[in-house]
Amino acid sequence: MSPREVIGVDFSSRPTRRKPVVVAQGLAAGPTVKLQALHCFDTLEGFGQWLKQPGPWVGGFDFPFGLPRELVEHLGWPTQWLALMRHYASLERPAIRDTFAAFCNARPVGHKFAHRATDGPAGSSTSMKWVNPPVAYMLHAGVPLLLDAGVDLPGLLDGDKARVALEAYPGLLARELIGRRSYKNDDAAKQTAERLIARKDILAALELGRTRLSLRLKLTPAQHDALIADPSGDRLDAVLCLLQAAWAAGQEHWGLPAGFDPVEGWIVGA
Template sequence: MLAGCDFSSSPTRRKPIVMAVGREAGGRVVLDRLEKLESLAAFSEWLSQPRAWIGGFDFPFGLPRELVEHLGWPTTWRECMAHYATLDRATIRETFAAYCDARPVGSKFAHRRFDRRAGSSPSMKWVNPPVAYMLHAAVPLLLEAGVHIPGLHDGDASRVALEAYPGLLARELVGNRSYKSDEKAKQTSDRLIARKDILAALEQGRTRLGLRLKLTHAQHDLLADDASGDSLDAVLCLVQAAWAAAHGAPRYGLPEDLDPLEGWIVSA
């Protein structure tokens, strides 16, 4: 089983965690279903079920080494994440804001080695999007579930969790065009067209990942019509997970020289 996850650090019925579940068959990624999880407890239960999967998850798996060393936190991933989990969100915000305030304009945030390559937000960012809180909410649940995280943590090899980033694949397909918004006023026809263009490119296999997405007409319409982009983002992560699965264990397409504290975004 393959999975792609669009994550929320504070999921609700209105803004759930979206899981795209599917499989790969002959170079095609088949979307079987979308699952919506309305709480972190439901996400934890999903991770812990005894079944084999490879998943791409849209949240950071690590912090920048530069930041961790500056703060004097543990520089091994497991211990660093254990320390991070003991902090509350207010402390995280204050600590990271103080770090940024002491740095020159233009280089406020510390970045992981691949952030700029992938176009991803720094994993210490606490607003727009609050990926630091996503890491804080999600990674302890991965560890609690005992999953395997290639390059960072040895766990149950039948459940493989990889950091994914839908924006990396979306930009390959439609450049910097915006395709989603949670704000009703910004859910425009231009963004709808961008989502349709992404779907057309995925279905035609026009990506460097060498995979084609297989959708029913109803699935295509559902993904296009979700103006938040959450369902589409989960599917983009599913395609990245399929690419990783094709590369297989033990690296799943991750580079040999990835930083074992920072991790890596699959296919970056």
């Protein structure tokens, strides 16, 4: 099998120099994934322009590509994916927050949020959550960039087959490797030795290929040290998404289940 370009994206809905969008760029060949470069973008515009470059690549993106069908139908929003995404992108963030909060407030304790079918097996937060983490805003900022770049979104929207975008979730792979241990935090006061050790443990497992993906990560010593030294975990999360994209690149139908709900999308590998 010839080598394949792959990318992994740790996304921020409001990137800054301190908290950028991070893209891990690599090359997948058989069971080995070699990290080639890490790119940081402190604006959405800069990241969007990078996405428009010619491929080929297969990418794993750490933000949701859809909304819970239960929520969409309750609100009377379009149930065709492209129309739904265009409607959602037209809303301002305060309107999204107020609409979702009203939905939650009308529901019983323990069932406030609606969830996508993929959230259970992936262990992910619902894409309607606007805080901790604000994935609703990540969807709002991220999907329009993919649409504008004209990439291919398997099961959702046909685009440039040389640039394939898949929804990824680094927490899915991280939990396989270290359980519920925390390995990152943006708060300097919480950037502990325990989290540093957890990042080391994740990288050790990835470099040895000790995951169900059956892939081995190849790093230079400098790359290894840089990933461990980032207490926010953003660079490591981009690499975890890179591995998920590399796995998907070797699967039939990108490893996505047949007939997943196109309103909701699906996290690759879940």
